[in-house]
Amino acid sequence: MSKQIGFNLFEMNCVGHISHGLWVHPENTRHRFNELEFWTEEAKLLEEGLFDAVFLADVIGAYDTYLDSVDTSLRESVQIPTNDPLLVIPAMAAVTKHLGFAATFSTTYEPPFAFARRASTLDHLTKGRFGWNIVTSYLPNAARNFGLAEEIEHDTRYEIADEFLDVVYKLWEGSWDEDAVIQDRVSRVYTDPSKVRYIEHVGEHFAVAGPHLVQPSPQRTPVLFQAGSSDAGRAFAAKHAEAIFVGGWDIESYRRNVADVRRRAVENGRDAHDVKAYAMAAVVVGRTREAAERKLEQLNALSRAEGYLAHLGGIGVDLASYPRSTKLSEIVAKERSAGRDKSVRSRFFDSEQTVGEALDRLTRLDRGPFFAVGTPTEVADAIEGWVRDTDLDGFNLQQLLTPGTAEDFIELVVPELQRRGLYRTRYAESTLRERLFGKGRSRLPGTHPGARYRGGANLGIEDVPTDLAGAR
Numbered sequence: 001m002s003k004q005i006g007f008n009l010f011e012m013n014c015v016g017h018i019s020h021g022l023w024v025h026p027e028n029t030r031h032r033f034n035e036l037e038f039w040t041e042e043a044k045l046l047e048e049g050l051f052d053a054v055f056l057a058d059v060i061g062a063y064d065t066y067l068d069s070v071d072t073s074l075r076e077s078v079q080i081p082t083n084d085p086l087l088v089i090p091a092m093a094a095v096t097k098h099l100g101f102a103a104t105f106s107t108t109y110e111p112p113f114a115f116a117r118r119a120s121t122l123d124h125l126t127k128g129r130f131g132w133n134i135v136t137s138y139l140p141n142a143a144r145n146f147g148l149a150e151e152i153e154h155d156t157r158y159e160i161a162d163e164f165l166d167v168v169y170k171l172w173e174g175s176w177d178e179d180a181v182i183q184d185r186v187s188r189v190y191t192d193p194s195k196v197r198y199i200e201h202v203g204e205h206f207a208v209a210g211p212h213l214v215q216p217s218p219q220r221t222p223v224l225f226q227a228g229s230s231d232a233g234r235a236f237a238a239k240h241a242e243a244i245f246v247g248g249w250d251i252e253s254y255r256r257n258v259a260d261v262r263r264r265a266v267e268n269g270r271d272a273h274d275v276k277a278y279a280m281a282a283v284v285v286g287r288t289r290e291a292a293e294r295k296l297e298q299l300n301a302l303s304r305a306e307g308y309l310a311h312l313g314g315i316g317v318d319l320a321s322y323p324r325s326t327k328l329s330e331i332v333a334k335e336r337s338a339g340r341d342k343s344v345r346s347r348f349f350d351s352e353q354t355v356g357e358a359l360d361r362l363t364r365l366d367r368g369p370f371f372a373v374g375t376p377t378e379v380a381d382a383i384e385g386w387v388r389d390t391d392l393d394g395f396n397l398q399q400l401l402t403p404g405t406a407e408d409f410i411e412l413v414v415p416e417l418q419r420r421g422l423y424r425t426r427y428a429e430s431t432l433r434e435r436l437f438g439k440g441r442s443r444l445p446g447t448h449p450g451a452r453y454r455g456g457a458n459l460g461i462e463d464v465p466t467d468l469a470g471a472r
């Protein structure tokens with residue numbers, strides 16, 4: 001296999017992202033997430049390890065459906081407290097030259113104009129190393145934080161997202177010409193007004209006049225990440241995303257899902273490899289197999305079912321209050337007969353399991369789909385095998401310990417992958433898009449829907465109602 005495999009560190013500006021209970025490990029420094037140094041130290045480590053990027057997840061509400069309460073999430077630090085992901089990026093950019101930053105922002109609750117500005121600012125400050133993980137948000141509490149009584153229906157959220165993207169493409173790609181800023185001290189012209197335009201977007205969900213307030217940044221549109229798994233989500237990804245997180249439960253389903261995304265991209269007039277495919281990876285590596293297994297044992301002992309139950313939310317029953325030998329099917333029947341319209345539903349459970357089996361499965365860190373424990377050679381074999389068999393382009397590395405997971409990976413696995421020619425030995429490119437797609441590709445390709453607004457084309461400004469045009 002000749003392809004180089006990309007790795008992002010999966011992060012979140014909080015204590016408990018997806019590895020619940022492990023914050024109590026004596027070597028875990030997650031509680032330092034409020035300190036700027038936590039982020040600058042991490043950024044330097046990842047750049048030493050030649051990572052593609054740090055990938056920052058985000059939510060804009062609390063997980064408060066488990067037992068109809070936020071208490072478990074608070075006790076277990078399940079994505080609360082959590083800080084804004086965008087604000088730590090400039091600090092990390094200041095101590096690195098190459099590391100990319102992909103941060104999550106939702107299209108559902110805040111309108112596009114201010115985000116377009118923040119994203120362009122970050123792309124300038126990072127010199128073209130910014131990526132955006134587009135999400136539509138799934139927490140009922142998030143809706144209530146933004147003035148809605150209930151969540152907006154799932155597919156409608158994707159319709160809104162589609163228009164949100166249209167607006168930001170107009171701002172990023174269409175509002176300013178490349179040579180608009182001339183900074184001519186003699187003629188006293190900073191920006192040539194004939195090269196900047198209003199976008200006059202009027203759609204079903206948004207009305208945005210423009211012009212964009214930020215001059216063109218190195219990538220203009222940040223690298224677009226997305227992780228939809230529903231039909232609407234995959235259709236959205238095939239149209240917009242340049243990097244996607246593929247789901248699945250085994251090699252075969254990952255292979256099918258990667259092929260599906262590539263096929264859909266081609267149906268959208270894009271190249272099959274204009275969409276990079278990533279999976280989640282959990283890795284526990286040691287110099288010997290025994291050392292790795294001992295580490296895993298320690299981590300498994302600290303992992304907490306309550307944290308995962310709060311995270312999964314919506315399961316609706318307090319599994320932990322039942323004896324371990326109770327079958328899930330019995331619980332469902334009992335809940336129903338008590339008139340509670342709740343059921344144990346989650347992809348993690350099958351109703352023939354007992355409570356004990358279900359809770360063990362939830363908390364085990366080796367539950368996969370991609371999990372590797374062992375020596376550097378064994379871990380590299382597993383990574384290489386998966387990439388070969390699924391056509392994946394890379395992984396988001398789940399942190400079990402901070403900074404231990406990344407340190408171990410960089411010290412032990414990276415050199416082994418490098419020996420096999422599967423991992424870069426130096427950074428060759430400067431922007432994040434070039435890192436993913438090759439030198440000279442800092443901008444969206446011409447086949448991407450964002451590119452249609454370049455030079456002010458397709459803005460349809462002449463169709464704008466005169467009262468809106470006149471209002472400016």
Ligand SMILES: Cc1cc2nc3c(=O)[nH]c(=O)nc-3n(C[C@H](O)[C@H](O)[C@H](O)COP(=O)(O)O)c2cc1C
Nearest residue numbers: 057058059104135136137138227228229230233245
């Ligand atoms: C690797 C990965 C990271 C994700 N990060 C976030 C996130 O930070 N915030 C969020 O609201 N959703 C996140 N999601 C959820 C997805 O955006 C999406 O809602 C989910 O995969 C279900 O797909 P669907 O919305 O098409 O049904 C993530 C999903 C995956 C697989």
